[in-house]
Amino acid sequence: xxxxxxxxxxxxxxxxxxxxxRCNFSDSVNNLQWFHQNPWGQLINLFYIPSGTKQNGRLSxxxxxxxxYSLLYIxxxxxxxxxxxxxxxxxxxxxxKLIWGLGTSLAVNP
Amino acid sequence: xxxxxxDPRHKITKRGQNVTxxxxxxxxxxxxxxxxxxxxxxxxFLTYFQNEAQLEKSRLLSDRFSAxxxxxxxxxxxxxxxxxxxxxxxxxxxxxxxxxxxTQYFGPGTRLTVL
Numbered sequence: 001x002x003x004x005x006x007x008x009x010x011x012x013x014x015x016x017x018x019x020x021x022r023c024n025f026s027d028s029v030n031n032l033q034w035f036h037q038n039p040w041g042q043l044i045n046l047f048y049i050p051s052g053t054k055q056n057g058r059l060s061x062x063x064x065x066x067x068x069y070s071l072l073y074i075x076x077x078x079x080x081x082x083x084x085x086x087x088x089x090x091x092x093x094x095x096x097k098l099i100w101g102l103g104t105s106l107a108v109n110p
Numbered sequence: 111x112x113x114x115x116x117d118p119r120h121k122i123t124k125r126g127q128n129v130t131x132x133x134x135x136x137x138x139x140x141x142x143x144x145x146x147x148x149x150x151x152x153x154x155f156l157t158y159f160q161n162e163a164q165l166e167k168s169r170l171l172s173d174r175f176s177a178x179x180x181x182x183x184x185x186x187x188x189x190x191x192x193x194x195x196x197x198x199x200x201x202x203x204x205x206x207x208x209x210x211x212x213t214q215y216f217g218p219g220t221r222l223t224v225l
Contacts, residue, residue, distance in 0.1 A: 033214070041147075041218070041219050043216035044216075045213055045214065045215060097166060097168075100152035100153055100154075102151070102152060
């Protein structure tokens with residue numbers, strides 16, 4: 001089945017720094033999402049981005065479907081950005097099951 | 111608040127007891143999903159409903175697990191004869207219909223501890 005690989009697995013930033021998180025997927029997908037899970041466990045949907053680029057405040061995401069990767073950019077990081085970032089995909093077809101990466105654990109220090 | 115809600119937020123039970131969790135999806139969403147998440151891992155898919163029909167069920171869902179969505183609105187997940195390995199966060203998500211509205215929105219989860 002499809003594999004979703006995220007890098008780096010862990011990241012420590014100083015407040016104000018920028019970072020790029022990467023997601024590689026092994027097969028064609030028709031659903032690519034980025035989620036943030038905060039330290040209390042709540043999963044927040046950041047982007048639905050099967051292709052192209054989207055921006056939302058300090059966050060932006062780019063998916064290049066033909067090359068099977070997606071990037072999440074965090075600019076001017078804040079301590080509230082801490083948590084785990086998951087890349088999630090769904091294989092092409094009618095399967096509703098999402099495939100989750102292992103996540104990037106981000107800690108932003110003040 | 112019109113987000114996904116789950117009840118209870120925390121449940122502590124003794125091994126062998128039955129537990130039931132409830133999920134109320136976003137009202138206009140016809141799709142509902144259950145996931146299980148253990149520490150340090152991403153959520154694992156358990157089952158999926160479209161309206162009241164249970165369309166997919168993971169092999170992770172043993173015979174002790176059952177989920178229902180009787181009227182196509184809220185859903186319940188029951189675990190019978192709980193085991194310590196069932197300790198996890200149980201997450202519910204919902205989504206609308208159509209490719210562009212397939213984004214899943216998650217509830218806060220129910221954290222289960224089996225002693």
